[in-house]
Amino acid sequence: MAEHLHTRSECSLFDICHMGEILVEGPQAFDLIQKTVSRDISKMVVGQMVLATFTNEQGGILDDLTVYKYSDQKFMLVVNASNIQRDYEWVAKAQKDFHFNAVVRNESDSLAKLDIQGPHAQKILQQIASTDLNTIQFYHFAEPALMDSPSTVSRSGYTGEDGFELYFPVPDAVRVWNKLIELGSKPAGLGARDTLRLEAAMNLYGHEMNETVSPLECRYAWVTSLEKDFIGVEPLREQKKNGIPRKLVGIEMIDRQIARNPYPIFSLHNEPIGVVTSGSFSPTLKKNIALALVQFGSLEKGAECLVEVRGQKCRAKVINLPSYRRSDGT
Amino acid sequence: MSAHGNPANLKYTKEHEWIRVEGEFGFIGISDFAQHALTDIVFVELPALGKSVEQFKQLCLVESVKSVSDIYAPVSGEVTETNKELETAAHLVNSDPYGKGWMAKLQIRNPAELSNLMSAAEYEAYLKIKSH
Structure with a gap:
């Protein structure tokens, strides 16, 4: 409970290395993602991230994820730990089935992920970041060095507080972690993360969502673009018409x-x-x-x-x- | 949480409850080890008055932020009183496990059952073995 309250009042650091990162690159990376996620990503600009879901052919949720746009030909999909392999196979299968010219790589074992969250997060992180963090808007990211480690830093999180999600090579994880603790953030665990996200009404896969729940049912209509084509869209259009x-x-x-x-x-x-x-x-x-x-x-x-x-x-x-x-x- | 010594005038169970015997009655709570392991206790479901319980069977339960845990009766008996203060201040189980954090008072049915429990010294030895 102390960890929870510290996140709300000051700053906590969460080890989220278990989550998955899937890189999609190539001339048709955009088309592959547009086909597999519920969100219309055609309006995304470079440096933006969005929340989305993967749905199966019945419109049930396979996972929720965030999509990071590095360029028109390079995206990162951040997925839940328990679904990494299934998500990777799902995207890889869609690439093959629809013959998109894109490469799908599971980078989960080579990228570390730390979340720094709370009102003091920016002040603390700024001390090791090579970019002015003021330039990163909510649900956008930059690629600064963190203590010389090449990273992706987005202003986002899973707590309802201001904060950042950090991705960088695994070998740098210990020294970045130790430095952020030394600078004043406190370690917090997944128990605190769960009560923080519950207060902020953020869904957790396996609880609010599973393969039998549609995004329209679990307050994810806003990340579901029924006017575009993606796997699972037909039953969701029906559901929208007939009522959830x-x-x-x-x-x-x-x-x-x-x-x-x-x-x-x-x-x-x-x-x-x-x-x-x-x-x-x-x-x-x-x-x-x-x-x-x-x-x-x-x-x-x-x-x-x-x-x-x-x-x-x-x-x-x-x-x-x-x-x-x-x-x-x- | 501050560490609390395990008082010598109590008897302890392997499930980390304690009982303080006063005549034919016993006051029951959970040990400092237990409150620490459970982390922040946010709800105590007290037993109904008059409830009859068997030794080492469920008496009541506590909930931390994360989990729900059963509390077992150190001896058989009938519940004659409960600590109503815990209904609005469950955290007393954390802050004062051997005092204001008591949960229920039992009329002891069979005092011979007390010999199935551990002394404070035996309980501490038990905790040491468990931690190794």
Whole structure:
């Protein structure tokens, strides 16, 4: 909990080396990515990154990812650790199936990833970065040297705070880590990362998303461009037309119990309506909050529902997301 | 978290609960080792008054930010009182595990069961073996 609060008030450093980096290069790198991700990347400029999803032919989410554009012919896809191999094979298969002139490389073992997050992140990182970090806008990146290590630095993260995601060669990881700690950031773990992202209402693969959940259901409609062609778009267009079966909502417990994945959710009339996807005590808000996937239309804003905690129906209410938004607000 | 010595007047279980015997009653909580391992405790589900429990069976549970953990009864008995303060201040289990962090008071059914528990010295030896 101290790590969580330190990220909100000062600065934490997260070892995220487990995440995957897939490089796509070549004359048709753009076309390959445009075909495999839900987001329209045609408007992206060099130095920009975007959030997107991979969907299967049924429109279910295979993973969520960020896309970094280095040039018209070079992109990096950053994917979740548990899905690295599947994602790599998915993109490589699409390259073959659609005969795109592009090379897909899994660079996950050669690139280290650290996230530096919190209000002091820029001040600390600037001391080892060769580029003025003020020039990096939110969801954009630059390629400065970090202590002479060639890197990619984006202003982004998974905590709801200002901060940066850093990618650089694995052999430099220990000295960059040690230097950033020496300069005042504190190590934080994946437990803190999970409660931080929950407060910021950011999805986690395997919780809010899986192959049976569509991006339209889990608050990812904004990263899904139904007017372009990509694998999975047809069923998603149908779903848009016919209505989504489920919807991801935020809830806050009224009773004292903590909602956790995968506790069932009921309406006040005791009809089963969904399931908790993530839930925890919120260290910042000092409340018990959760994300839940429920039948569309079953819960309006502010409506009450019941979460079954160890056989006991406990009261909760629907809240606006995100639960936490930092005060300087981007 | 500050380190707390394990008081000599308590008996301990292998699951890291303690009991303080006062006449025919016993006060129950979890050890300093346990509170430290569980990290920040944010919720305690106290047992119902009158609940009858068996030795080493579930008495109540605690939740940290990360996990839900069962707490077991050091001896058999009936719950006669619970520490209501924990309903709004679960962190007392972390800050004062042997004092304000107590969870339940039991009427002890069979005092002979106390011989199945460890003294403070035995518990400390047990923790040392576990950590190696």
